[in-house]
Amino acid sequence: MLRLPWFEYRSPRSVAEAVKILAGEGPQAMLVAGGTDLLPNMKRRHQSPKVLVSLRAVDELRKLNGSYGAGLTLAEVVAHPGTPGALRHAAAQVATAQIRNMGTLGGNLCLDTRCTYYNQTEEWRKAIDYCLKKDGSVCWVATASKRCVAVSSTDTAPALIALDAKVTLVGPGGEREIPVESLYNNDGIDYLSRKPDEVLSAIVIPSSWKSVYWKLRRRGSFDFPLLGVAAALKMDGDVVADARIALGAVASRPFRIEKAGEFLKGKRLTDEVIAEAATLVANRAKPMDNTDMDLYWRKEVADDFAGYALKELRGDDMGAIRLRTARYLPG
Amino acid sequence: MAAIPERVHLTMQVNGEAAPVSFAPYKTLLEVLREDLGLTGTKHGCELGECGACTVLVDGQPVLSCLALALECGGRAIETIEGVQRGPELHPLQAAFADCGGSQCGYCTPGVIMTAKALLARNPAPTRDEIREATAGNLCRCTGYQQITEAIESAATLLRAERT
Ligand SMILES: Cc1cc2nc3c(=O)[nH]c(=O)nc-3n(C[C@H](O)[C@H](O)[C@H](O)COP(=O)(O)OP(=O)(O)OC[C@H]3O[C@@H](n4cnc5c(N)ncnc54)[C@H](O)[C@@H]3O)c2cc1C
Numbered sequence: 391m392l393r394l395p396w397f398e399y400r401s402p403r404s405v406a407e408a409v410k411i412l413a414g415e416g417p418q419a420m421l422v423a424g425g426t427d428l429l430p431n432m433k434r435r436h437q438s439p440k441v442l443v444s445l446r447a448v449d450e451l452r453k454l455n456g457s458y459g460a461g462l463t464l465a466e467v468v469a470h471p472g473t474p475g476a477l478r479h480a481a482a483q484v485a486t487a488q489i490r491n492m493g494t495l496g497g498n499l500c501l502d503t504r505c506t507y508y509n510q511t512e513e514w515r516k517a518i519d520y521c522l523k524k525d526g527s528v529c530w531v532a533t534a535s536k537r538c539v540a541v542s543s544t545d546t547a548p549a550l551i552a553l554d555a556k557v558t559l560v561g562p563g564g565e566r567e568i569p570v571e572s573l574y575n576n577d578g579i580d581y582l583s584r585k586p587d588e589v590l591s592a593i594v595i596p597s598s599w600k601s602v603y604w605k606l607r608r609r610g611s612f613d614f615p616l617l618g619v620a621a622a623l624k625m626d627g628d629v630v631a632d633a634r635i636a637l638g639a640v641a642s643r644p645f646r647i648e649k650a651g652e653f654l655k656g657k658r659l660t661d662e663v664i665a666e667a668a669t670l671v672a673n674r675a676k677p678m679d680n681t682d683m684d685l686y687w688r689k690e691v692a693d694d695f696a697g698y699a700l701k702e703l704r705g706d707d708m709g710a711i712r713l714r715t716a717r718y719l720p721g
Numbered sequence: 722m723a724a725i726p727e728r729v730h731l732t733m734q735v736n737g738e739a740a741p742v743s744f745a746p747y748k749t750l751l752e753v754l755r756e757d758l759g760l761t762g763t764k765h766g767c768e769l770g771e772c773g774a775c776t777v778l779v780d781g782q783p784v785l786s787c788l789a790l791a792l793e794c795g796g797r798a799i800e801t802i803e804g805v806q807r808g809p810e811l812h813p814l815q816a817a818f819a820d821c822g823g824s825q826c827g828y829c830t831p832g833v834i835m836t837a838k839a840l841l842a843r844n845p846a847p848t849r850d851e852i853r854e855a856t857a858g859n860l861c862r863c864t865g866y867q868q869i870t871e872a873i874e875s876a877a878t879l880l881r882a883e884r885t
């Protein structure tokens with residue numbers, strides 16, 4: 391049996407009240423939204439917060455007007471007709487239907503980093519003397535590494551980075567808005583720039599981009615990304631006016647590949663241009679051997695996936711490849 | 722810090738009946754259903770969200786009871802496999818699973834049936850692809866899924882016939 395540890399449960403009604411509880415309780419408190427990441431982690435004793443601050447009764451986090459409330463479920467984000475392509479593709483491919491009914495957009499952005507030596511039960515981790523990320527001193531993926539290399543595994547973050555989205559963080563001193571990319575540090579342990587007493591309240595997405603998200607995983611459901619490629623374009627006729635490409639699941643943070651975006655500007659999306667942009671993207675994909683599938687394969691297909699994303703944006707019918715690689719067809 | 726309460730008392734609506742229950746605050750909905758309410762039809766698989774065996778309906782939506790905090794379920798409508806049959810009669814989904822071989826060892830079956838029930842409530846005539854998509858969060862180690870898809874398809878036909 392994997393029981394949850396004991397905790398004190400708090401259920402604030404507003405963001406302000408949640409922030410107040412976080413500020414008062416300090417690091418022993420943690421937010422819980424859908425619980426689909428935090429509760430499995432608590433069962434494996436990755437986190438054992440003394441106080442759980444639930445966002446479930448905070449109605450203001452469930453708003454969808456202009457911005458996306460952090461408390462919307464992934465199923466709600468997928469169902470919303472105005473959700474841009476990349477975000478819809480990403481949210482629709484998270485986990486399973488049941489989990490998308492429970493898990494929230496805010497929880498997905500704040501998802502803990504993952505690693506084969508970390509996402510294991512307490513007994514398993516104890517048997518290897520734990521690891522750098524939690525309770526141990528060695529990173530078993532790269533034993534010489536001083537830094538934890540656990541992988542950022544959120545599907546929606548690269549999509550939102552490509553879409554040039556911003557998140558709002560509310561803390562005791564007020565509100566701040568930052569680009570989604572700045573929410574992340576390239577550190578498997580300290581992976582968020584969010585302060586412990588801040589609540590991520592909303593996501594603002596400019597509507598002017600045409601965008602897609604491609605995900606590599608073993609099975610057509612359940613699996614976390616082993617590679618995520620998000621691409622967003624603004625077109626001027628058949629010439630690229632602006633381009634943003636982001637990668638997920640190849641480092642401790644999702645990040646944008648500025649060079650590829652710059653390269654595409656002012657060009658037509660010919661096969662040659664797409665191939666060269668895809669190479670620029672793949673050059674930045676340097677995953678570590680700490681997820682499912684061969685490391686070799688995850689590197690090998692990075693340029694293919696970047697190419698698929700750009701071809702789909704060009705208007706090619708990529709349905710067959712979507713089905714073959716991820717068993718997903720955007721509706 | 723306030724002391725952690727020993728037990729939580731609340732009332733859930735379980736299969737249409739008010740179910741007052743008292744449990745330790747760290748318990749999941751799965752644990753409360755099985756251990757405190759004696760409803761062992763809902764199965765306990767991976768406990769980590771990775772199999773779907775524990776799927777129940779909360780306010781009509783399929784969710785994983787192993788990842789739901791029971792103390793967040795006060796006042797909510799919970800539907801489990803025990804509430805599916807119609808008096809002494811099997812629900813068409815149950816009958817179809819038996820007839821089509823959609824259930825072998827049976828461990829995944831309660832979760833699949835609850836998922837399918839929610840699907841048919843919102844889409845009475847799903848295509849095979851829609852059935853596969855809706856049940857993609859329920860692992861089955863026996864049937865190979867084909868019989869599950871056929872059972873849901875056949876139950877959908879039965880349920881549509883009932884409505885007309
Ligand atoms: C079997 C399985 C498969 C999965 N597959 C995927 C996948 O393919 N892709 C993927 O991206 N995820 C996957 N997940 C992870 C998870 O289900 C999703 O990321 C989900 O969106 C998390 O949202 P939540 O509301 O459940 O988060 P919670 O578990 O409630 O919270 C996650 C973290 O975010 C923090 N948090 C939550 N809300 C806020 C907020 N508003 N402000 C600040 N901090 C907050 C919490 O403190 C916690 O640290 C999977 C999970 C499981 C169990």
Ligand code: FES
Pocket residue numbers: 764765766767768769770771772773774775776785786787788
């Ligand atoms: S027991 Fe809940 S998903 Fe496996």
Ligand code: FES
Pocket residue numbers: 823824825826827828829830860861862863864
């Ligand atoms: S019938 Fe045995 S797991 Fe599905």
